[in-house]
Amino acid sequence: MKLASLLITLMLAGAVHAQEPAKDGTAAPPVAPLPGSATDQILRGQYLATAADCIACHTVDEKKPFAGGYPIATPFGTIYGPNITPDKETGIGNWTDDEFVRALHQGIGKHGEHLYPAFPYTAFSKMTRDDVLAIKAYLFSLPPIVQQTPANPLSFPFNQRAILAGWKLFNFQPGKLQQDDNPANGQLRRGAYLAEALAHCQECHTPRNLTMGLDKKLAYGGANVAGWKAYNITPDPMSGIGAWTDAELAQYLRTGVVKGKASAAGGMAEAIEHSLRHLSEDDMKALVRYLRSVPAIHDSLDSKPRFAMGKPAADEVELRGQARVSASNTAASPAELFSGNCASCHAASGAGSKDGYYPSLMNNSAVGARDPSNLVMVILQGVSRKTDEGHAFMPGFAARLDDAQVASLANYMLVQFGDERSKVDAAFVAQQRAGGPPSPLPKLMMGAAIAAVLALLALLVWWWRRRHRV
Amino acid sequence: MTNALSADVVVVGSGVAGALVAHELAQAGVSVLMLEAGPRIERWRIVENFRNTPSKDDFMAPYPSTAHAPHPQYAPPNDYLIFKGTHQYNSQYIRAVGGTTWHWAASTWRFLPNDFRMRTLYGVGRDWPVSYDELEPYYYRAEVELGVSGPNDGTDLGSPRRQPYPMDHLPLSYMDQRFLDELNAKGFKVVSEPVARNSRAWDQRPACCGNNNCMPICPIAAMYSGIIHVEKAEKAGARLIANAVVYRIELDGKRVAAVHYQDPKGVSHRVTGKQFVLAANGIETPKLMLLSNVGNSSDQVGRNLMDHPGTGVTFQASEDLWPGRGPMELTSVVDMRDGAFRSEYAGKKLHLNNMAQTGHATRAALHLGLVGKKLNAEIRQRAARTVNFNSFHDILPDPANRIVPSREHHDSLGISRPEITYAIGDYVKKSAVHTRAAYARIAQLFGGTEVKFDDDFAPNNHIMGTLIMGRDPKTSVVDADCRTHDHDNLFIAGSAVMPSAGTVNCTLTLAALALRLAERLRGKA
Numbered sequence: 001m002k003l004a005s006l007l008i009t010l011m012l013a014g015a016v017h018a019q020e021p022a023k024d025g026t027a028a029p030p031v032a033p034l035p036g037s038a039t040d041q042i043l044r045g046q047y048l049a050t051a052a053d054c055i056a057c058h059t060v061d062e063k064k065p066f067a068g069g070y071p072i073a074t075p076f077g078t079i080y081g082p083n084i085t086p087d088k089e090t091g092i093g094n095w096t097d098d099e100f101v102r103a104l105h106q107g108i109g110k111h112g113e114h115l116y117p118a119f120p121y122t123a124f125s126k127m128t129r130d131d132v133l134a135i136k137a138y139l140f141s142l143p144p145i146v147q148q149t150p151a152n153p154l155s156f157p158f159n160q161r162a163i164l165a166g167w168k169l170f171n172f173q174p175g176k177l178q179q180d181d182n183p184a185n186g187q188l189r190r191g192a193y194l195a196e197a198l199a200h201c202q203e204c205h206t207p208r209n210l211t212m213g214l215d216k217k218l219a220y221g222g223a224n225v226a227g228w229k230a231y232n233i234t235p236d237p238m239s240g241i242g243a244w245t246d247a248e249l250a251q252y253l254r255t256g257v258v259k260g261k262a263s264a265a266g267g268m269a270e271a272i273e274h275s276l277r278h279l280s281e282d283d284m285k286a287l288v289r290y291l292r293s294v295p296a297i298h299d300s301l302d303s304k305p306r307f308a309m310g311k312p313a314a315d316e317v318e319l320r321g322q323a324r325v326s327a328s329n330t331a332a333s334p335a336e337l338f339s340g341n342c343a344s345c346h347a348a349s350g351a352g353s354k355d356g357y358y359p360s361l362m363n364n365s366a367v368g369a370r371d372p373s374n375l376v377m378v379i380l381q382g383v384s385r386k387t388d389e390g391h392a393f394m395p396g397f398a399a400r401l402d403d404a405q406v407a408s409l410a411n412y413m414l415v416q417f418g419d420e421r422s423k424v425d426a427a428f429v430a431q432q433r434a435g436g437p438p439s440p441l442p443k444l445m446m447g448a449a450i451a452a453v454l455a456l457l458a459l460l461v462w463w464w465r466r467r468h469r470v
Numbered sequence: 471m472t473n474a475l476s477a478d479v480v481v482v483g484s485g486v487a488g489a490l491v492a493h494e495l496a497q498a499g500v501s502v503l504m505l506e507a508g509p510r511i512e513r514w515r516i517v518e519n520f521r522n523t524p525s526k527d528d529f530m531a532p533y534p535s536t537a538h539a540p541h542p543q544y545a546p547p548n549d550y551l552i553f554k555g556t557h558q559y560n561s562q563y564i565r566a567v568g569g570t571t572w573h574w575a576a577s578t579w580r581f582l583p584n585d586f587r588m589r590t591l592y593g594v595g596r597d598w599p600v601s602y603d604e605l606e607p608y609y610y611r612a613e614v615e616l617g618v619s620g621p622n623d624g625t626d627l628g629s630p631r632r633q634p635y636p637m638d639h640l641p642l643s644y645m646d647q648r649f650l651d652e653l654n655a656k657g658f659k660v661v662s663e664p665v666a667r668n669s670r671a672w673d674q675r676p677a678c679c680g681n682n683n684c685m686p687i688c689p690i691a692a693m694y695s696g697i698i699h700v701e702k703a704e705k706a707g708a709r710l711i712a713n714a715v716v717y718r719i720e721l722d723g724k725r726v727a728a729v730h731y732q733d734p735k736g737v738s739h740r741v742t743g744k745q746f747v748l749a750a751n752g753i754e755t756p757k758l759m760l761l762s763n764v765g766n767s768s769d770q771v772g773r774n775l776m777d778h779p780g781t782g783v784t785f786q787a788s789e790d791l792w793p794g795r796g797p798m799e800l801t802s803v804v805d806m807r808d809g810a811f812r813s814e815y816a817g818k819k820l821h822l823n824n825m826a827q828t829g830h831a832t833r834a835a836l837h838l839g840l841v842g843k844k845l846n847a848e849i850r851q852r853a854a855r856t857v858n859f860n861s862f863h864d865i866l867p868d869p870a871n872r873i874v875p876s877r878e879h880h881d882s883l884g885i886s887r888p889e890i891t892y893a894i895g896d897y898v899k900k901s902a903v904h905t906r907a908a909y910a911r912i913a914q915l916f917g918g919t920e921v922k923f924d925d926d927f928a929p930n931n932h933i934m935g936t937l938i939m940g941r942d943p944k945t946s947v948v949d950a951d952c953r954t955h956d957h958d959n960l961f962i963a964g965s966a967v968m969p970s971a972g973t974v975n976c977t978l979t980l981a982a983l984a985l986r987l988a989e990r991l992r993g994k995a
């Protein structure tokens with residue numbers, strides 16, 4: 001009984017692992033305001049929907065915003081973000097205010113069914129009713145789009161929404177944020193509201209416990225999401241972002257890049273592109289202040305911040321004047337692989353371009369982190385990040401380099417530009433290609449199934465013996 | 471020994487033409503097999519070869535010629551092509567997966583509508599059996615497939631278009647902007663050139679960042695190369711066999727039954743199919759057809775060989791211009807492409823060379839015997855002020871300009887090497903006199919000293935005409951659909967079918983023709 005509920009909860013929380021590539025194109029939140037008294041509420045709702053990044057999971061085609069169909073991979077099948085345009089048939093056009101509020105606050109759908117927690121109602125539950133209704137007003141101001149959301153092809157028993165009640169029991173406390181009312185803490189309160197209720201930062205940056213709920217003791221301490229590492233963003237100066245200035249943090253959340261510290265890729269680039277960069281100046285300051293206030297989490301293996309790693313490469317000198325023209329597709333050295341694939345943009349030294357468009361590989365969080373996940377993911381998938389600064393783009397090399405070549409390149413970079421204690425091998429690259437470490441769930445399930453069969457056999461033997469004992 | 475290899479459509483050659491056909495058909499669910507004579511070579515290897523080779527000006531140097539599928543090399547020369555006639559057709563092409571667009575300036579011009587009607591309008595050359603208007607939609611599709619950036623600012627390039635360029639053009643370099651401003655004020659027409667080079671991220675490839683070595687290799691694939699569609703075709707399900715040197719086409723009555731290739735060990739393989747597309751460029755394709763005695767009832771296979779004979783000028787400008795910023799070519803002079811004069815002499819396009827001149831500057835400075843600070847200063851000045859223009863002259867199709875398989879010379883697999891007979895006629899020479907006057911005027915406008923004209927009619931590697939397209943089976947090899955008149959299931963993809971050379975690079979036109987051919991084939995396979 002307990003094991004069953006554990007399994008269920010594990011599976012559900014796995015659902016936040018979105019594996020789809022970034023939508024190509026910047027979602028454009030600003031829409032023409034409607035005339036009339038509702039305009040203010042709609043505009044506020046638009047801002048809030050952007051801060052909550054609704055578009056990320058409810059849009060596939062940027063020409064059909066909020067029309068749903070975005071696939072979210074889970075170990076048990078794909079969950080699709082539904083159509084939340086006001087279409088009455090395929091969208092949420094028939095939802096009442098109370099139904100909409102119940103969905104965000106309690107994770108319960110129109111027909112009373114439990115919603116999968118891939119929908120982060122654990123965070124949205126902390127939103128005020130006013131804000132929730134503003135989001136609804138905004139969504140209902142958009143043109144309805146007729147688009148059926150694909151069914152979620154989950155297998156039994158995971159397609160039984162009733163079991164979600166069990167998960168909620170362990171991992172969901174509905175209700176407002178616990179906040180003081182000290183007038184001096186207004187900014188801090190706003191920051192907490194942004195991080196905890198709207199932007200749902202913890203969904204990626206907080207590790208999960210055994211029941212796959214958020215491990216509150218390690219809040220913002222860093223977690224793995226579909227092969228990417230969402231870093232420790234607590235104020236610890238070594239393991240977190242304590243050594244960043246406020247201005248740098250704001251710049252990062254606005255543009256995705258701080259020269260000499262980090263460049264956003266993967267899910268963080270998406271969050272910045274669609275959501276965070278649109279925050280007002282005041283909200284950005286509040287969010288940064290709040291992040292500064294959460295308990296620092298230190299990892300004793302960290303002795304330097306992840307952006308403080310690396311030294312310039314000097315292999316170019318060694319490479320030239322030695323090799324001849326060759327037709328071989330096997331590199332003579334990792335340095336050669338780096339030169340041929342990476343140096344044209346990131347420079348032979350790895351220092352990148354002067355303007356920072358091509359980032360330095362030294363003083364770069366993705367390379368300097370002890371966890372090499374993001375380095376490998378960026379090599380495989382590249383970078384796409386559209387902000388007011390333009391389109392930061394790096395092509396992925398997944399189709400061009402095999403696992404051993406990627407591992408060789410990554411190891412060269414880890415030694416040269418990153419944390420030389422880290423190492424990757426071809427098997428790790430293969431795992432990253434497949435979207436990160438497999439969920440422990442199938443194994444646990446197999447174990448549970450075997451245990452159940454053994455228990456049944458034992459029971460049968462006991463029963464047979466009992467019957468045949470004279 | 472023979473292997474049973476088969477596909478609905480067999481494509482010989484994996485350059486831009488063959489790869490586009492393969493990709494279109496594979497996407498439509500047709501089974502496609504590409505046979506490429508050369509090896510598969512990775513971009514990073516070519517980049518490293520470029521960095522390792524001392525001869526940076528030799529664009530073939532990073533592409534090693536293989537024993538089984540040799541291609542022409544010039545530094546040092548491997549004498550693969552055998553030259554007869556008064557002019558050496560010392561063309562470059564690459565036998566490797568992806569083909570010759572591994573290195574090109576990526577200029578993707580459309581022909582002018584008048585280029586299709588040379589006989590009717592000017593009484594010279596040949597008319598095409600298709601018009602510009604018929605080709606226009608395919609030009610646009612080719613621009614999208616290749617990723618073309620061009621002037622969307624209202625600049626008229628003479629080729630009417632229904633859609634804007636997929637991408638805006640890249641910003642001009644300081645030098646290009648100076649020439650554009652100065653020459654346009656003095657009666658020339660200088661324009662931003664349309665190029666298959668990304669001005670923003672496009673098709674999962676990055677924007678150009680001005681490495682300035684488009685030739686011999688774009689290190690970041692901001693510039694389009696045929697390998698892009700090879701990989702797309704493979705992803706869509708097409709198969710490719712590298713190092714498969716097709717040496718014979720086998721007929722069964724009037725239809726092609728199979729092609730035969732040798733692997734590098736000389737072992738022969740037979741490949742059958744329903745439709746066959748030859749896309750092995752304007753030299754290797756006619757060689758193969760002549761060796762197989764296929765498609766030549768007109769006696770035009772291998773004839774009408776064309777290129778864009780080039781002349782050039784180099785001078786020292788009286789101001790710093792700093793060539794080498796951005797890609798290798800950005801602008802062209804287009805006011806001499808068309809006019810009544812074409813009944814008398816060739817139209818042409820001039821282009822400003824934006825290749826970094828540091829190498830040439832250094833050699834020139836060393837040649838002056840300078841040392842120390844003076845040497846440094848001289849290199850710096852010459853690198854900033856050396857200006858080079860080149861040109862493409864329209865040449866007329868002449869049956870006497872031809873490629874045949876050599877009777878005496880063979881490659882290591884025993885396959886005949888190409889023997890080329892070529893001459894430059896008065897139509898071009900007369901035009902070149904006028905070109906030289908234009909060069910002199912340009913040099914004068916920029917206070918040019920050390921003005922050196924290059925009148926050698928340099929090759930530009932635009933191999934056209936040798937499988938010429940026409941309505942009459944007696945005088946042409948393929949029809950308007952690129953199908954050979956002689957064989958229902960044999961098609962040609964590539965610039966060899968082009969009946970006129972025009973004044974611009976041929977790649978966009980051959981890409982448009984390849985897409986049109988693929989559309990026709992999709993209905994048949």
